[in-house]
Amino acid sequence: MKLKHLAILLSGAAAAALGQAGFADGQSAKSQASPIYGVTLPDGYRKWPLIAPAQEAAPLNELRAVLGNEQAIKAYEKNTLPFPDGTVLVKLAWKHVQSPEFEPASIPGAATTVQVMVKDAKKYASTGGWGFGRFINGQPADEAQHKTCFACHQALVRDHDFVFTRFAP
């Protein structure tokens, strides 16, 4: 095993340990900014209100939940489209595992990615007004991954201001 791989493994284990502690500081510690967009993990996002959960089928096999800041929640309340500048959406994702305690239920396992969308119509004019950040263990994924964000949102949810998630009543 190369040293680089060991370092990645250890970094993953440390993040998992932090995750197990619950609302660990590691979750809201200042992350590096995402490539292309310069988006960081927002402070305190883990306690933001829920917009909706979702499930992602194999191969990702994840449970997910999208949370929103105050501007996001207000926009959903009033069905405001496009979302106003300052809107931030955060999608948390976990491996989707069987509940050890209740046979019909499946629940979040290890955290996988945290994905952020920030609305700034001027700054991100070329990508529908949205900046994107995809974080793994609190650090941004590479530039190649960030190049894929907007194309998919643009192709599939242009009519909902490039946002997939609807508010779950």
Next chain:
Amino acid sequence: MKLKHLAILLSGAAAAALGQAGFADGQSAKSQASPIYGVTLPDGYRKWPLIAPAQEAAPLNELRAVLGNEQAIKAYEKNTLPFPDGTVLVKLAWKHVQSPEFEPASIPGAATTVQVMVKDAKKYASTGGWGFGRFINGQPADEAQHKTCFACHQALVRDHDFVFTRFAP
């Protein structure tokens, strides 16, 4: 079709219409209290922080999310067991439906039930310190349904203060 059944259908349709409006007043309007326990839907719960999402397999076929009040979140942060008096957990459930926009994703459909657990060690001494409320369209389910709550929690999660849900990191 009997008049009673029509009334139930209309009531469901009205609730669905309210649900579509987003954070509708109907969700936090004062509900009747649950049988046995006298638990009501807490004010403003829809904006409480997320503890974890979950999926429930067929026949219910639901996506779910458990939210918690401030006491609940503090207890999860500090791994406090048993949960302190005043803890309130609210589980929202929706039918689990295919996303019309993204093939690998499935998302919340119509809201089904909202289930509440309230901790009061003295008041609910005979049921592990928990009072239960199960609400459909904002109104409590019948006494027979409420008789089933504690037996299942007692049988399966006695060691976690009768609470299934763990915090999703």
